[in-house]
Amino acid sequence: MSATIKPFTDEFEEYGRDESRTSGEASSISFPSTEDEVRAILKKLHAERVPVTVQGARTGLAAGAVPHGGHILNTSRMNRYLGLRRDEQGQFLLRVEPGVVLSELRKQLGKKVLPVAGWDQASLKAYDEFQEAPEQFFPTDPTEASACLGGMAACNASGARSYAYGPMRPYITGLHVALVDGDLLELQRGEAFAQGRHLSLVTAADRTLELDLPGYTMPKTKNASGYFVADEMDAIDLFIGACGTLGVITELEIALQAAPAVVWGVSCFFDSEDKAVSFTDSVRPVLSHAAAIEYFDAGALDILRRQREQSTAFASLPALDKEAKVCVYVELDCDDEAQATEELYHLGWVLEFAGGRDDATWVARTEVDRECQRFFRHAVPESVNMLIDERRRTDPTITKLGSDMSVPNARLADVVALYRRTLAESGLESAAWGHIGNNHLHVNILPRDAQDYRRGGELFAQWASEVTAMGGAVSAEHGVGKIKAGFLETMYGHEAMVESARLKFQLDPAGQLGRGNLFSEKFLDELVQKGGA
Amino acid sequence: MSDFHMVVCVKAVPGSTEVKMDPKTNTIVRDGKQAVINPFDASALECALALKDDFIGFGMDVRVTVVSMGIPATESLLRDCIARGADDALLLTDRAFAGADTLATTYALKCGIEALDEDFDLLICGKMAVDGDTAQIGPELAGAFEIPCVTDVSCVQSAGFTTCGSLALVHGCDAGEETVYLEMPCAMTTAKEIGQLRMPSIAGIRAAEETDVRVVSAADVNADPARCGLAGSPTQVVRSFVPDRDQTCKAVEGTASEQAVELAKIIEGMA
Numbered sequence: 030m031s032a033t034i035k036p037f038t039d040e041f042e043e044y045g046r047d048e049s050r051t052s053g054e055a056s057s058i059s060f061p062s063t064e065d066e067v068r069a070i071l072k073k074l075h076a077e078r079v080p081v082t083v084q085g086a087r088t089g090l091a092a093g094a095v096p097h098g099g100h101i102l103n104t105s106r107m108n109r110y111l112g113l114r115r116d117e118q119g120q121f122l123l124r125v126e127p128g129v130v131l132s133e134l135r136k137q138l139g140k141k142v143l144p145v146a147g148w149d150q151a152s153l154k155a156y157d158e159f160q161e162a163p164e165q166f167f168p169t170d171p172t173e174a175s176a177c178l179g180g181m182a183a184c185n186a187s188g189a190r191s192y193a194y195g196p197m198r199p200y201i202t203g204l205h206v207a208l209v210d211g212d213l214l215e216l217q218r219g220e221a222f223a224q225g226r227h228l229s230l231v232t233a234a235d236r237t238l239e240l241d242l243p244g245y246t247m248p249k250t251k252n253a254s255g256y257f258v259a260d261e262m263d264a265i266d267l268f269i270g271a272c273g274t275l276g277v278i279t280e281l282e283i284a285l286q287a288a289p290a291v292v293w294g295v296s297c298f299f300d301s302e303d304k305a306v307s308f309t310d311s312v313r314p315v316l317s318h319a320a321a322i323e324y325f326d327a328g329a330l331d332i333l334r335r336q337r338e339q340s341t342a343f344a345s346l347p348a349l350d351k352e353a354k355v356c357v358y359v360e361l362d363c364d365d366e367a368q369a370t371e372e373l374y375h376l377g378w379v380l381e382f383a384g385g386r387d388d389a390t391w392v393a394r395t396e397v398d399r400e401c402q403r404f405f406r407h408a409v410p411e412s413v414n415m416l417i418d419e420r421r422r423t424d425p426t427i428t429k430l431g432s433d434m435s436v437p438n439a440r441l442a443d444v445v446a447l448y449r450r451t452l453a454e455s456g457l458e459s460a461a462w463g464h465i466g467n468n469h470l471h472v473n474i475l476p477r478d479a480q481d482y483r484r485g486g487e488l489f490a491q492w493a494s495e496v497t498a499m500g501g502a503v504s505a506e507h508g509v510g511k512i513k514a515g516f517l518e519t520m521y522g523h524e525a526m527v528e529s530a531r532l533k534f535q536l537d538p539a540g541q542l543g544r545g546n547l548f549s550e551k552f553l554d555e556l557v558q559k560g561g562a
Numbered sequence: 563m564s565d566f567h568m569v570v571c572v573k574a575v576p577g578s579t580e581v582k583m584d585p586k587t588n589t590i591v592r593d594g595k596q597a598v599i600n601p602f603d604a605s606a607l608e609c610a611l612a613l614k615d616d617f618i619g620f621g622m623d624v625r626v627t628v629v630s631m632g633i634p635a636t637e638s639l640l641r642d643c644i645a646r647g648a649d650d651a652l653l654l655t656d657r658a659f660a661g662a663d664t665l666a667t668t669y670a671l672k673c674g675i676e677a678l679d680e681d682f683d684l685l686i687c688g689k690m691a692v693d694g695d696t697a698q699i700g701p702e703l704a705g706a707f708e709i710p711c712v713t714d715v716s717c718v719q720s721a722g723f724t725t726c727g728s729l730a731l732v733h734g735c736d737a738g739e740e741t742v743y744l745e746m747p748c749a750m751t752t753a754k755e756i757g758q759l760r761m762p763s764i765a766g767i768r769a770a771e772e773t774d775v776r777v778v779s780a781a782d783v784n785a786d787p788a789r790c791g792l793a794g795s796p797t798q799v800v801r802s803f804v805p806d807r808d809q810t811c812k813a814v815e816g817t818a819s820e821q822a823v824e825l826a827k828i829i830e831g832m833a
Contacts, residue, residue, distance in 0.1 A: 295764070296761075345758060347758070347760070347761065370767070370771075373764060373767065374764070374768070376764070377764040377765075377768070380764070386765075387763060387764040387765040387768075388763045388764075388765035388766070389763065390763045390764045390765075391760075391761040391762075391763065392645075392761055392762050392763060392764060392766075392767060393761055394642070394762070395598060395642075396577065396598075397598065397601075397604075397759075398761045401758065401761065402761075
């Protein structure tokens with residue numbers, strides 16, 4: 030009952046990198062298929078103090094799954110559905126292993142067919158009710174649907190629909206977390222809370238953990254930066270968004286929602302960014318059923334126009350009007366078509382008020398049209414990745430530079446102005462898109478050479494400072510991983526980083542887990558040498 | 563009266579591949595749930611709307627009318643066509659039309675098109691429907707109206723229309739592709755490659771809500787009941803069924819020539 034720890038030979042090369050387009054080194058790798066196997070592997074590696082990088086589907090953009098030496102613990106083979114129950118409110122709660130892939134989950138929920146092999150009678154009874162109930166869905170929707178649920182929990186993933194549904198955190202009602210020594214925490218939302226900033230947790234081996242939480246205050250924005258800490262917090266929240274630095278998620282219980290009966294997508298086009306920002310500010314209080322408000326800037330639309338002309342793979346993209354400079358996409362989740370139509374007309378009035386035209390919009394009401402809009406939206410990051418891959422052929426030192434920062438509602442215009450001014454001053458090529466409804470844009474620098482890449486990095490550091498000053502977060506949904514570890518100190522300050530590291534050492538005294546994630550290795554090693562003090 | 567009138571025939575088809583059959587009549591059960599515009603007809607409509615854009619650019623007054631025969635619920639699909647840019651729509655709906663084969667459908671559509679307040683210049687159909695796969699309606703309609711018809715059109719060039727009054731149509735043929743020039747009135751059936759149907763705008767949806775879809779019965783269009791529906795259909799469906807599909811994999815081993823001989827035997831066995 031133990032998974033093999035294999036040497037990290039050439040056949041596993043792909044596991045040295047993830048979607049961040051960065052790569053690292055490891056000496057061994059394993060693919061456990063059960064919680065017990067994970068615990069056995071951790072126990073063995075703990076005895077030898079071997080660093081452990083946890084991997085899911087390796088779709089992360091912050092390099093959290095990229096190994097920095099030691100062992101890769103890949104959970105992609107832990108993909109069983111374990112059981113189903115209903116809570117007191119009648120909500121369906123599904124237990125899964127961390128390697129379950131989001132697109133598969135969506136497919137199963139859509140068909141109302143779950144793999145029930147090995148389920149107990151109580152789960153099978155709940156499953157009968159699930160099949161009779163209205164269609165259920167899981168609202169967290171990162172662009173990359175091949176992400177797995179364990180990885181999504183590790184970075185507190187969000188996606189476009191987080192405007193209405195928030196990040197993944199509240200939909201996780203239970204977690205199993207294997208600790209670095211092989212012990213286990215079984216956490217259920219609503220059962221264990223901090224006393225102020227102190228948590229007492231009892232492990233499966235009946236060991237009591239006394240954890241002092243950092244004292245920093247998190248920003249009131251969309252946020253996936255560093256450990257989630259708050260007074261009297263629910264213990265489960267500490268392990269969501271922890272980037273694989275406190276333990277290994279071996280089981281999740283997720284809360285399903287009733288799927289909206291009507292989903293319409295509306296693409297609105299404007300001839301200036303100012304109008305798009307004004308529209309966003311105005312439409313937010315008007316719409317009651319907006320699930321997503323997304324943005325594509327002029328750079329992003331230009332890339333799509335070029336791709337449509339030049340690549341057969343993108344030839345079926347809908348044609349963009351010449352006057353369309355930027356686009357705001359709004360998704361409406363409604364109870365029925367009458368409600369959706371009313372929301373659509375409200376949106377149209379705000380659009381015209383903001384300087385847009387209601388005849389220059391795309392409204393997707395059918396599955397064919399929604400698929401067309403999905404293709405359009407997903408073609409942007411895909412095209413940027415292709416562009417960067419092309420440029421890497423001539424200069425392998427460059428890679429994609431994508432921001433993930435958010436600010437409070439009142440600072441949307443300020444942060445957009447900041448991006449626009451500093452990008453113009455730098456002369457860097459860029460394309461921005463993302464979750465404007467949450468004041469959360471992914472500004473992507475498209476470096477042409479190593480100099481551009483360096484200057485882009487400097488610009489991101491400047492943005493991290495200014496976004497922090499606006500009350501924002503340096504990572505809103507991708508997690509900090511390795512790529513944004515430097516920004517975390519900018520956001521919370523040095524003392525908060527020391528407190529965070531102390532918390533980590535209470536669970537992982539040798540600093541084995543997720544080396545390079547959240548903290549620089551130098552910073553952690555120095556603390557280890559000081560005995561974690 | 564417009565300078566140029568296009569009629570586009572559309573059909574509501576099931577939105578999924580799971581088609582329900584009526585065990586008694588052996589015809590497809592059309593309950594309107596999750597019905598969509600036949601994808602080939604969607605391309606036909608896009609072709610008409612693109613031509614409309616071109617002709618408006620030439621300073622012409624253009625009208626696109628969408629016509630369908632179907633159950634009452636088809637009205638919402640026709641309204642959707644108006645939201646996407648069609649000017650008006652006619653729905654032929656009557657129990658008398660039920661169970662129609664392509665001949666009876668053609669007859670009903672012809673009656674409906676003749677009842678429009680304006681003759682057409684161009685009649686456009688999708689080349690086939692994804693549920694019936696007959697590809698007969700477009701050519702049959704052309705025959706009924708005694709006008710030329712070009713099938714499987716993948717590209718329409720309108721540039722020369724104002725000077726010579728004809729459209730250049732690129733269409734599939736036995737030799738591959740050819741370009742033909744047609745004067746109006748004429749009929750054509752479209753391939754999907756001709757264009758993806760544009761999405762409606764908010765303004766279009768508003769306009770569609772305010773436009774009446776004309777809904778007519780067999781009697782309204784003076785259709786002879788004996789030529790409609792099952793009564794007017796010489797095609798008798800004896801049985802409809804989903805073909806069994808089985809896949810097996812067999813490894814062929816040996817030298818290249820031995821494998822070729824074995825493969826030939828397998829293929830012969832399939833005949």
